[in-house]
Amino acid sequence: MEQSQTVEILKALADETRLSIVRRVAQGTCAVPSVDIVESCQNAGLSQPAMSHHFSKLVNAGVLRVEKQGTSKVYRLNTEVLERAGIDATKF
Numbered sequence: 464m465e466q467s468q469t470v471e472i473l474k475a476l477a478d479e480t481r482l483s484i485v486r487r488v489a490q491g492t493c494a495v496p497s498v499d500i501v502e503s504c505q506n507a508g509l510s511q512p513a514m515s516h517h518f519s520k521l522v523n524a525g526v527l528r529v530e531k532q533g534t535s536k537v538y539r540l541n542t543e544v545l546e547r548a549g550i551d552a553t554k555f
Contacts, residue, residue: 464547468525472548475524480509481517485526488538489555 476482509517518538521527525544530537542552 464544469548471524472526472544472550475520475526476550478517478520480513481521481526484517484521485540486555488527489540489552 476485518527518529522529525541528539528541530539540552540555545552
């Protein structure tokens with residue numbers, strides 16, 4: 464893995480809100496529907512644009528994978544990328 468990609472992953476995880484999102488996804492069995500995460504983020508006072516920004520950062524950094532299922536999205540932790548960056552995904 465290139466150093467720039469590792470830096471991007473660490474920057475994405477350095478934000479408290481994004482780290483919280485990753486922890487919620489990691490606690491899911493294998494995938495978490497975006498509606499579940501959105502509800503918990505809205506309860507924390509985040510707006511839709513703020514949530515979209517945070518999800519985009521995590522997906523672009525490779526921390527999360529997103530799959531469309533019908534009209535909704537399902538997020539999965541990208542454990543392979545995290546492990547290559549030296550991050551133990553089981554510690555979230």
